[in-house]
Amino acid sequence: MAPVRVPEVMNGEAIHGPHLFDYVVKKGFGVKGLADTGLAALPERYVHPPHERIDKDETIDGSPYLGPPIDLAALEEAGEEAAAAEQICGAARKLGFFQVVNHGVPLEVLEKAKRAAHRFFELSPEKKAVYLKGRGPCSNVFYGTSFSPEMEESLEWKDYLSMVYVGDDEAMAFWPPECRDAALEYLRSARKMKRMILTTLVRGLGVEVEDFDSLISQYTEANAVNMNYYPICPSPELTVGVGRHSDLAALTILLQDDIGGLYVKVEGQGWIDIPPVEGALVINVGDTLEILSNGCYKSAEHRVLASSTRPRVSVPIFVSPRPHTMIGPLKGLPEKDGKRVYRDLLFGEYMDNYFGAGHRGKTTLDFAKISN
Numbered sequence: 001m002a003p004v005r006v007p008e009v010m011n012g013e014a015i016h017g018p019h020l021f022d023y024v025v026k027k028g029f030g031v032k033g034l035a036d037t038g039l040a041a042l043p044e045r046y047v048h049p050p051h052e053r054i055d056k057d058e059t060i061d062g063s064p065y066l067g068p069p070i071d072l073a074a075l076e077e078a079g080e081e082a083a084a085a086e087q088i089c090g091a092a093r094k095l096g097f098f099q100v101v102n103h104g105v106p107l108e109v110l111e112k113a114k115r116a117a118h119r120f121f122e123l124s125p126e127k128k129a130v131y132l133k134g135r136g137p138c139s140n141v142f143y144g145t146s147f148s149p150e151m152e153e154s155l156e157w158k159d160y161l162s163m164v165y166v167g168d169d170e171a172m173a174f175w176p177p178e179c180r181d182a183a184l185e186y187l188r189s190a191r192k193m194k195r196m197i198l199t200t201l202v203r204g205l206g207v208e209v210e211d212f213d214s215l216i217s218q219y220t221e222a223n224a225v226n227m228n229y230y231p232i233c234p235s236p237e238l239t240v241g242v243g244r245h246s247d248l249a250a251l252t253i254l255l256q257d258d259i260g261g262l263y264v265k266v267e268g269q270g271w272i273d274i275p276p277v278e279g280a281l282v283i284n285v286g287d288t289l290e291i292l293s294n295g296c297y298k299s300a301e302h303r304v305l306a307s308s309t310r311p312r313v314s315v316p317i318f319v320s321p322r323p324h325t326m327i328g329p330l331k332g333l334p335e336k337d338g339k340r341v342y343r344d345l346l347f348g349e350y351m352d353n354y355f356g357a358g359h360r361g362k363t364t365l366d367f368a369k370i371s372n
Ligand SMILES: O=C(O)CCC(=O)C(=O)O
Pocket: 226, 228, 242, 247, 254, 256, 262, 302, 303, 304, 313, 314, 316
């Protein structure tokens, strides 16, 4: 279907071209505000070039790459620990994505987090605009749309709220009351799981670590809970909810709803989908862990397709080091591997480069790669 210019008129001004950008991004109506005008067709600014669009029919069979959800309780059961650890490390080496159950986050907490996301995005545009980046009272909580709208030719069909956790007092004071408690509860109940998974993955690299606990703490110190909202889209096949990217973090813990639409690239093969499993969480390796593991664990490229029938929400927790932390391949690993794939650098430096452009697949890792 060919894109049609938006016919809707708001306050006497048609919403397209610069007006659209102003309305959606600067005034903070978001893509939800745009969708709520009752769009009959996708505005041109959201139309992505054909090679970036997501064609469900081109998805390949995921079963050789994505196993069934991994039972995390097995990591603490005598006799089963080694097999569970190998499932986790194997999945991180092969695809960089896996799902987990028995992860310690109660189902009710997951449900509350999804409901909270809907509650926040259903607020009026004026209430959400209070949290627009650079305008809110606290720089650690911000609301926005697309990934990096100023730098993108085609916008992404997604609004988000990002809450960077530095402490309960700040969260209680500044996170939106509509989702604060649910986000904090989700974050707290995921604490043990994130350490267990990262510990398993670092052990799986097979090198001696002097102070294991402090290494895990360093790489899991900074946490952000995001709430993503993908409104009903008139032509999902012409746009993307989120474009191709790998995550910045060490690990991402992702709660998706029952709609589906998350696609992951299997290098050299094609795209598979990550089907929603009730009660399960999706775990993916981020660039920081790919760097730490000297390329052993894969920070997979992924993207999201919006839905034409229901708004989709997802709630990722991004688990990262702090900006002043030096990241690089684990000591002894390049010697063991016979090559050094990534250099040492400050996480803050990597972060600045990552956010310095729109989504661009896995090329973000080139910044840390050693060219031979
Ligand atoms: O919504 C999803 O399923 C994935 C979101 C995502 O990739 C992101 O927030 O970086």
